[in-house]
Amino acid sequence: MKLLPDTTDLSGMDCHLHSRFSPDAKDAGADSPEDIAAAVRKKGLRGFIVTDHIDIGHWNGCEPIDFDKYFSVWESVRAKNPDLTIYIGLEVGFEKSTAEQTAKLISELPLEYVINSVHYWQGPDPNNPTNHFSQGRIKAYTAYLNAVLASLDAPYAFNTIGHLGFPERYAPYDKSERAMEYEIFKPLMDEIIKKATDRRVRFEENTNAGGEMRLPRADFLKAYKTAGGTRPPLGSDAHVSASIGQHFKAAEKFLDDIFGNR
Numbered sequence: 248m249k250l251l252p253d254t255t256d257l258s259g260m261d262c263h264l265h266s267r268f269s270p271d272a273k274d275a276g277a278d279s280p281e282d283i284a285a286a287v288r289k290k291g292l293r294g295f296i297v298t299d300h301i302d303i304g305h306w307n308g309c310e311p312i313d314f315d316k317y318f319s320v321w322e323s324v325r326a327k328n329p330d331l332t333i334y335i336g337l338e339v340g341f342e343k344s345t346a347e348q349t350a351k352l353i354s355e356l357p358l359e360y361v362i363n364s365v366h367y368w369q370g371p372d373p374n375n376p377t378n379h380f381s382q383g384r385i386k387a388y389t390a391y392l393n394a395v396l397a398s399l400d401a402p403y404a405f406n407t408i409g410h411l412g413f414p415e416r417y418a419p420y421d422k423s424e425r426a427m428e429y430e431i432f433k434p435l436m437d438e439i440i441k442k443a444t445d446r447r448v449r450f451e452e453n454t455n456a457g458g459e460m461r462l463p464r465a466d467f468l469k470a471y472k473t474a475g476g477t478r479p480p481l482g483s484d485a486h487v488s489a490s491i492g493q494h495f496k497a498a499e500k501f502l503d504d505i506f507g508n509r
Contacts, residue, residue, distance in 0.1 A: 248358045250404050251334065253447045253477075259293040260332060261492050263362060263409065263451055263482025268299040268317055270309040272486040280320050284328045286488035294332030295491070296360045297321055298482075302340030303348050305367060314356060336360030338409060341398035342367055350403040362451065362482070363401055364409030368394035384420050388427050392435040399442035407480065408443060410453035411463040429466035436467055440474045449477060452502060454494040455484035468505050478506040 265272035266280055278286065280297075287295045299312065318335060325333040337356075339349060341363055353361070368379070368391050380387045391414050398408070412427045429436055443450065450471065453462040463471075468479070481498055485491045 248354060248356060248361070248404055250361060250406055251359055253406070253449065257296075257480040260480070261287060261290075261292055261295040261483050261485065261495075262360070262407070262480040263298050263338065263453065264295055264485040264491055265299055265338075266297055268312050269486070270306050271300065275486045277486060278488045280324045281327070283488055283491070284324050284331060284333070286491050287331060288328075290492040292492055292495075294334075296334040296336050298336045298338040298360065298362050300340065301337050301349065301353065302366055303345040303352070304342065305340065318357060334359040336362065336406075338362040338364055339403070339405065340364055340366045341394070341401055343394075343397055346401055346403075350401075353403055360407075361403070361405040362407050362409040363398050363405035363448075365391065365394045365398055365413065379414060380418055380420070384418065384424060385431070387418070388414060388432060389435065392427075392432055392439065396435060396439050396442065399439065399446060399448075405448060407449045407451045408439075409451055409482075410455070410484065411439075411450055411467065412461060415461065416456065426461070426464065427467075429464070429470055433470075436470065437474075440467075440471050440476065443471075444475050450479045451482045452479040452498055453482050453484050454498050455490070465501070465505060468502075472506060478502055 264283070265277065266283055267273045267277045301312070321333070321335045336358055337353065339353065339361055379390065395408065395411065415425050415427055418425050450463055456462050479502065481495055483490055483493045485493065
């Protein structure tokens, strides 16, 4: 891997989107790679990063990514669209049990960008590990944040931490009690911030949250900035072209209020 430096200008780009190479995007009706590039241009963005899913141990029954084809297709799209800045990456799902296997899989790939995300983690109830939310918000979110903390010691390189606050999308709690608030989880979140800044990786601002700019939320980002963190890149987490660049205008203002205007 030869990942982009952490100083790379990613403004005006969608830094997290999926194509037909991701099983869930394919099932959702993702457009062809060529059409994705056209959609990015139509949205008025200057480029994008394709970040299809790798979650070892999951997506059973789905064909694994043919990486020769993956890089060949996206290199061709890049060559045909010289007016767009296009980087080729992956969104890697972190789990302790498969981290070494993941490292072996991706270490020799010519990747330019890696999002390190936690999609699956041990829930608070060891007798019911698939129900992350069974013992309430505090225990459920603590389990998730511990998994994020562990992900920062991943044995592979990465650029960003994906969608911090991910469980909020699916938590069954009342909206007024769903937030992963910094003050409630401050000790763990401060550890996460320290490890991220020490490792010189950024948090993305994921806009796939119904228009609410919350992944991560403002209180977390303010603490991250105070600790020396830099402005997050934007990622729509689009699985279909219509979602590319979703809520970016509001997200830019949200980040301006915290990090200042570009």
